Amino acid sequence: MKIVFNSITLKNFKGILGEKTINFCDTVTSIYGANHTGKTTVIDAILWVLFDKNSEGASVFGIDTKDENNNVIPKLEHSVQLVLSIDGVERTFEKVRKDVWSKPRGQKEEVLTGHTTNYFINGNKYTQTEYKAEIANILPEALFKSITNPMYFPSLKAADQRLLLEQMVGETDFLNVVAQKEEWALIEKYVENGDIDKFRENLAYKIKGIKDELKLVPSRISEHQTELTELQSKDYDFPILEKRIAEIEKGLQHYDDMLADASKGSEEKYKAKIAIRKQIQAYETERDSIIDKIKKENREAEKLHESVVSSIEEAIEKQRKNIYTINSDAENNEHSQQLLNKQKEDFRTRWQQVEDETFAWDASNEVCPTCHQRLPQEDIDSLRERLQGNFNESKAKKQDLLDIEAKSIAKKQNEIEEERKRCATDKQEAEERVAHLEKELEKAKGTQPEKKDYTTDSRVIELTNLIKVEEDKLQQLEQEEDNTTQEEAINRIKEQKTQQQQLRDQLRDQLQIKQQIERKEKRIAELTAEQQALSQQLADLEHQDSAAENLIQYYIEDLESKVNKLFDIVCFNMFEHHLNGGLKTTCECTMHGTPYQDLSTSEKINAGIDIINAMCRHHNAFAPIIIDNAESITEILPTASQQIRLVVSPQDKELTVVNN
DSSP: OBEEEEEEEEESOTTOOSEEEEEOOSSEEEEEEOTTSSHHHHHHHHHHHHHSOOTTSOSSOOOSOBOTTSOBOTTOOEEEEEEEEETTEEEEEEEEEEEEEEOOTTOSSOEEEEEEEEEEETTEEEOHHHHHHHHHHHOOHHHHHHHHOTTHHHHSOHHHHHHHHHHHHOOOOHHHHHTTSHHHHHHHTTSGGGOHHHHHHHHHHHHHHHHHHHHHHHHHHHHHHHHHHHHHTTOOOHHHHHHHHHHHHHHHHHHHHHHHHHTTSOHHHHHHHHHHHHHHHHHHHHHHHHHHHHHHHHHHHHHHHHHHHHHHHHHHHHHHHHHHHHHHHHHHHHHHHHHHHHHHHHHHHHHHHHHHOOOOOOGGGGBOTTTOOBOOHHHHHHHHHHHHHHHHHHHHHHHHHHHHHHHHHHHHHHHHHHHHHHHHHHHHHHHHHHHHHHHHHHHHHHOOOOOOOGGGOHHHHHHHHHHHHHHHHHHHHHHHOOSOOOHHHHHHHHHHHHHHHHHHHHHHHHHHHHHHHHHHHHHHHHHHHHHHHHHHHHHHHHHHHHHHHHHHHHHHHHHHHHHHTTOSSEEEEEEEEOTTSOEEEEEEEEETTEEGGGSOHHHHHHHHHHHHHHHHHHHTOBOOEEETTGGGOSSOOOOSSOEEEEEEOTTOSSOEEEEO
16 A cells, blocks of 8 residues: 555644645655744644644644734644545545633623634544544554655654564464474474463473572581581590490499399408499400490591592583583574575675665656656756666675674674684593593402401400400309398499499480480481482573573574564664673664664664665555654665655745646
8 A cells, every 4th residue: 555645735724724735656755844833733734634732742732823912813723634545546635623712691892712623534423433443444653654764763662662563474383493402392292382482481480489598507516517517516436435435334234133142142342343344344355445446446537438428429420511512502502593595695785686786767857747858968868877876885884794794703703603612622631630530540449448357456356365264253153142132232232323323324414415416417418408409400490591592592593583684774773782691681772883862863774764765665554754853864765655855954944836
């Protein structure tokens, strides 16, 4: 669909007193005038008759005409009539606003009580609702603004620009994309309805929660470790304590036996038996101390050996995780290479297209569009020279842009090559380190710590023999024992038994520390396991997030490539890199590598026209492009749409219309 403005008639509209008609040609119409001569009024009139708004989007603005004292001139009829063609069919749209005056009761003069607005299409009256529906059926207001105002699209928020561009290039099928890479397919089941952004929001929430938990675990471990160190600083030999308690328990039984003996035998035999039992206990204590010492040394040797093996195994696991990370980096880099290859192929195609462009002369340019007579040869040559110059300049600009893009592609290729070399080097070093550590592990496991056999210790053998001699003596005395008993001997035995019971209770209190140490060690082990589990969960979630980010990057790069094929001189950056390596979706218009906001006024106009041309092609809808501040640009991009140029011209004190 192509819309062309044929004429517009303003009657008492804003600063226009009386009636003024402007005729447009179907190519380029330039309206010259100094400031405050009514150029903006023309734009306001077009938008008011179509959409009830002015050029700033306001529905309430000063339509009334004022006198030289800036007072509203009363009882004037305000109207705008716009004649346009839609695919060659002429239609007339007209709005007429009238004042409503009435005389209140008891007053002599009429007062303004309101306004009425009438709507006409091709001379037929319509209601406001019907009128708006007719216009919307031709071209919705938002689309009209997009393809008639070069400044409209760049003024939109980045998210709104992005949405419109995505609609123009179409949506990429989610299932087809995730099938291209295994790690993308793995996260497909977690992504609902292809909403990858929602998936990443949930991941971020989970990752934050795990990180918060991980921050607390070290302090908890440290707290228990401090308490454990304090308990271990008491330096009790728990095996000896246990042995000593067992000996006392055994000795208490002996005291019970001696009480029974004392009630039966004489004091002399009692003392002899006491002496023998003490000697046996002394020998047993010394022997058990030697045995416990040997066992402790064996346990320490075994613990040291296990520590060495565990340290090597942890180092191997660390290197394997490093290799996994390197492989992931290499896969991502290879994906970047594939995308760059596609970009190279697309670049070569566009480069060749530009190189193949040649100037084509349209013979119809030799004929005057008004009188249909052949133009003078001098005019034809001048026009041909100007058009060919325009073509050459346009082609040179395209080649300059392609040169910039070529350098960018080369830079990306160098970065990918450097990353590939780094991954290969790091992986080789890590694999060599794993091989070396595995040899060390095999050697460590094959070497068992030296252990002593206490049964072959000379002193242990000697003490065992001495104990046997004393036990034989005791047995002999017991055989000779009579039934003599003495009260004092019994009391002495009871006192000694009580002392041993008190000593046993003290040792039991000391042994309680062992259980406290075991509980602390168990809790530290639980917290360490929890920390490892959380770390693994975090690694898994971060891997999913990395895969999702790569998927988004593919989406964005694919979108960016499709979008930029729509335009001739502008490009759109659809994402930006963060310092932490992450991506943020955006939509930034650039020209020659310069952001839109940093362009000159003339460059902004041409950038907007380039965008309009693309949107017109996409929607197959062409409407007049209204170019304000056209005096700031010497070479305006060609368009398939009609152009209405508003030019500030100080020497034109009244509006001057020139149709080209």
